[in-house]
Amino acid sequence: MYPLLFIPAIISIISTIFIYLWFKRKYSYWEKKGVPGPKPSFPFGNVRDVIKRKKQIFQPYCDAYFQYKKNPMVGLYCFNIPVLCINDPELAKHILIKDYNYFQSHGVFSSSETSDPLGGHLFHIHGPKWKSLRSKLSPTFSPANLRSLFPHVKKAAEEGLEYGDLMYENGTPINFTEFFGKYAVEIVGNVGFGIKNDGFKRGETEFHGRCRQFFEYTSIYWTIIRGIAFSLQNFSKNSA
Numbered sequence: 226m227y228p229l230l231f232i233p234a235i236i237s238i239i240s241t242i243f244i245y246l247w248f249k250r251k252y253s254y255w256e257k258k259g260v261p262g263p264k265p266s267f268p269f270g271n272v273r274d275v276i277k278r279k280k281q282i283f284q285p286y287c288d289a290y291f292q293y294k295k296n297p298m299v300g301l302y303c304f305n306i307p308v309l310c311i312n313d314p315e316l317a318k319h320i321l322i323k324d325y326n327y328f329q330s331h332g333v334f335s336s337s338e339t340s341d342p343l344g345g346h347l348f349h350i351h352g353p354k355w356k357s358l359r360s361k362l363s364p365t366f367s368p369a370n371l372r373s374l375f376p377h378v379k380k381a382a383e384e385g386l387e388y389g390d391l392m393y394e395n396g397t398p399i400n401f402t403e404f405f406g407k408y409a410v411e412i413v414g415n416v417g418f419g420i421k422n423d424g425f426k427r428g429e430t431e432f433h434g435r436c437r438q439f440f441e442y443t444s445i446y447w448t449i450i451r452g453i454a455f456s457l458q459n460f461s462k463n464s465a
Contacts, residue, residue, distance in 0.1 A: 244268070247305075254307045255300030261293055262300035270302030286310050374416050381411040388425035410436050 245267060252265045263285075265271050271289070274280040285301065289310055293299045297313035311317045320328045347358060364370070385408050392399050407424040410433045414420040422430045429437075 251305045251307075252302060254302075258300070260298055260300035260309070261296050263289055263292065265302040268304060270304050270306070271308075272303050377415045378412055381408060381415065384411070384423075384425045406437065407433065 248267050252267075252270070255262050263271055266273055269276055271285045275282055275285060286308075289299045289301055290312055294312060297311070297316055299310040299312060301308045301310060311320060347355060347362070350358065385404065388407075389399060389404070411422055411424055413436075414422045414432050418432075420432055422432050424430055424433050
């Protein structure tokens with residue numbers, strides 16, 4: 226009877242070893258192709274700090290860009306999934322313009338539009354949906370429309386400068402993360418939603434608070450969701 230008690234432990238150990246070796250084999254993908262990149266860590270690859278909420282979602286890729294700036298491309302891993310980051314501008318143009326039909330997917334997970342309406346944008350979707358949405362949005366970014374939006378952007382910048390001057394006169398240090406967050410929300414709210422926040426004068430508005438909640442995942446629940454979204458993208462899409 227006692228030997229039977231060790232069977233679950235033995236199975237767990239064997240399974241752990243098998244998973245580790247499987248990840249080890251996956252992590253040799255870029256090395257075999259001669260693509261340089263930072264060393265991945267089991268089982269997160271290069272996104273461990275993202276899952277632990279220590280870094281923003283794109284920070285590992287930005288860090289890799291500056292670390293391997295002299296290389297035309299960098300190979301990273303999102304859990305077990307290989308991710309190729311392009312550093313060379315000419316190569317990026319080739320991918321995004323000449324061969325865009327082959328590179329419509331940006332490798333970023335997005336759940337279905339029913340469960341996450343904000344996830345259905347150009348950087349997430351691909352294929353026919355991407356083409357349809359792009360054709361609808363293109364007229365919005367015509368030179369005439371962009372000129373009409375400029376006054377709103379300029380006004381937000383002027384209000385930001387006034388806010389900075391006031392903080393300086395009062396001898397109050399500026400939290401630049403909060404400052405640029407308010408600036409971005411002011412532009413997005415005004416241009417995208419027609420909402421005037423006056424965030425620099427009124428402090429945090431409801432719209433600003435909702436935007437901040439969308440980008441700040443502070444619970445264990447969101448940590449698990451992030452892990453599933455990164456490592457089991459196909460499963461997440463099918464179950465969404």
